[in-house]
Amino acid sequence: MKPPLSDEALDILFRKARTHHVWRDQPVTDEELRQLYDLVKWGPTSANTCPARFIFLRTREAKERLKPALSPGNVEKTMTAPVTAIVANDFKFYEKMGKLFPHNPAMGERFASNLQVAEITAFRNGTLQGGYFILAARAIGLDCGAMSGFDNAKVDAEFFSGSRIKSNFLCNLGHGDASKLLERHPRLDFEEACQLL
Ligand SMILES: Cc1cc2nc3c(=O)[nH]c(=O)nc-3n(C[C@H](O)[C@H](O)[C@H](O)COP(=O)(O)O)c2cc1C
DSSP: OOOOSSSHHHIIHHHHHHHOSSOSSOOOOHHHHHHHHHHHHSSSSSGGGOOOEEEESSSHHHHHHGGBBBBBBHHHHHSSSSSSEEEEETGGGGGGHHHHSTTOOHHHHHHHTTHHHHHHHHHHHHHHHHHHHHHHHHHHTTTEEEEEEEOOHHHHHHHTSSSEEEEEEEEEEEOOOOOOOOOOOOOOOOOHHOOOO
């Protein structure tokens, strides 16, 4: 059976897409960032909770606020990337359930009254949305460099103080310099990662 996407599209999204560390001098526009989010938002989340929040750092000034939180190995690639996204989770996502799940207004209250479930839900679904984010960026022709090498507490204090939003991971966005990529690491084979029952 032929997949609905072309081989070229599958290469762009998965097989030939790489994590980039060096950026070409080509900007990312605000319009592209809106296009990116307008795809990400359609990815599924449980009970349509949509807990991910994104801050796009586009200016030197904004990047300088992030810099002290970065692991040494992530500083250069982040400061030179056209855009760095802070991919975060809103642990009070349930306050928006009236809009997001209008046919069942009790859903928001169910999360509000069980913060342990709310926390797991925010992390699971916000992380899924982070995955959709990487694929959506590739789909509109951007390259990504995701990073967990940073001090979450410092980022949260700098960007999310006074809220229940917490950083999950960072993602540089731009047009990568493919000539600077190292050889790709292998992945697990089907037999190693999957079971057919
Ligand atoms: C959530 C996440 C966090 C990552 N953190 C870092 C990081 O802090 N620094 C870094 O250089 N690469 C980081 N990476 C990049 C991975 O090492 C890279 O995606 C992986 O080795 C696969 O490489 P490839 O995409 O080129 O095939 C991260 C990737 C993801 C998805």
